[in-house]
Amino acid sequence: xxxxxxxxxxxxxxCRDPDPASAPTWALAMTPIPAPTPASTPSLSLxxxxxxxxxxxxxxxGVLKEQLRPGIGQPVPPSASVAVxxxxxxxxxxxxxxxxxxxxxPRLMKLGKDITLWGLEIGLLSMTKGEAALFVLTPEYAYGxxxxxxxxxxxxxxxxxxxxLDFIDSEExxxxxxxxxxxxxxxxxxxxxxxxxxxxxxxxxxxxxxCFKIAKDRYKRxxxxxxxxxKSRDFLARAQCIQPFNxxxxxxxxKLARYYKEYKEMEKEMCYQMFDPLNSYG
Numbered sequence: 001x002x003x004x005x006x007x008x009x010x011x012x013x014x015c016r017d018p019d020p021a022s023a024p025t026w027a028l029a030m031t032p033i034p035a036p037t038p039a040s041t042p043s044l045s046l047x048x049x050x051x052x053x054x055x056x057x058x059x060x061x062g063v064l065k066e067q068l069r070p071g072i073g074q075p076v077p078p079s080a081s082v083a084v085x086x087x088x089x090x091x092x093x094x095x096x097x098x099x100x101x102x103x104x105x106p107r108l109m110k111l112g113k114d115i116t117l118w119g120l121e122i123g124l125l126s127m128t129k130g131e132a133a134l135f136v137l138t139p140e141y142a143y144g145x146x147x148x149x150x151x152x153x154x155x156x157x158x159x160x161x162x163x164x165l166d167f168i169d170s171e172e173x174x175x176x177x178x179x180x181x182x183x184x185x186x187x188x189x190x191x192x193x194x195x196x197x198x199x200x201x202x203x204x205x206x207x208x209x210x211c212f213k214i215a216k217d218r219y220k221r222x223x224x225x226x227x228x229x230x231k232s233r234d235f236l237a238r239a240q241c242i243q244p245f246n247x248x249x250x251x252x253x254x255k256l257a258r259y260y261k262e263y264k265e266m267e268k269e270m271c272y273q274m275f276d277p278l279n280s281y282g
Contacts (some may be wrong), residue, residue: 051136057126064136065120071131071164076124078173081108082115082164083204084124089159090152097151097158105209106165108202117142120160132163168205173198196222198261201256223260 001118012068047113052065076082081107087099100105100106109115139145139155147154176184184192205216221258 038162051210054136055126057122058141062138062141063122066125066134068134068161069130069163071128073129074268075126075128076111076164076167077123077169077171078111079174080126080167082167083108083109084165085163086120087161089161090156093159105211108166108168108205110170119223120162123162124164127139127162127164129164129166135160138202152258166205168198169202170198170202190252206249 013103025238051061051064054066057065085101085103085106088097089095090097107202111121115121115124117137119135119137121137122141123133123137137158137160139157141157142158143152145155147156154159171234172191176187176195179187199218199222203215205224206212206215206218237253240246240253243249
């Protein structure tokens with residue numbers, strides 16, 4: 001089970017080459033535009049003097065970056081699910097072959113699963129929330145020797161404009177989902193709380209994007225991963241009676257109570273949002 005995806009197509013362009021030696025296995029499917037169309041040209045030129053001013057992320061010139069706007073916080077981690085706006089170009093930024101710029105709420109996509117273009121992954125790992133950048137990817141980091149006909153010719157350098165809107169680090173959830181039910185039951189409560197917190201974070205993300213059904217499912221899973229609130233609370237309360245001054249136990253009780261309170265408040269607000277349009281017609 002994937003922690004971050006929402007069931008749509010991934011980012012990487014739509015073909016697999018039948019000859020493994022001539023095309024990279026990580027060049028999977030992105031939604032292509034049927035025929036390249038003219039697009040507004042970013043300021044960066046593919047002239048050699050322009051490329052020399054870009055940051056070389058791979059050391060071999062395979063992935064070059066020009067930052068358009070700085071972001072905030074830590075870089076995107078390898079286990080993240082990210083919401084990005086992107087446009088892919090051929091030539092000197094004059095042939096648009098893919099874009100999700102028309103999407104009001106770009107979905108969360110999992111690195112390595114939904115986003116599988118090697119050079120683009122490398123680029124995203126260098127970015128922070130809110131950052132916008134231009135990337136130049138050589139064929140070795142993009143679509144290989146064969147390209148992806150008809151959208152991408154052979155041995156084609158491609159260009160991307162990318163903006164990181166948000167991301168959620170789902171490492172704890174990913175590891176949790178790999179375990180058997182028996183292994184999950186043996187996990188320390190601290191680990192389970194981290195999984196629940198991440199699921200709650202996903203719930204918040206989808207709630208504010210008005211994806212109420214997905215948000216509800218995430219909140220429900222967050223509560224289940226707490227091994228039921230009352231059971232966890234009773235367990236910690238008994239432990240507190242034995243060691244009333246144990247800082248770890250007291251902190252876990254506070255954390256559990258806070259998570260549950262936030263969950264109930266979000267659930268209440270979500271129900272109000274879902275049924276408010278009905279009330280307006282009453």
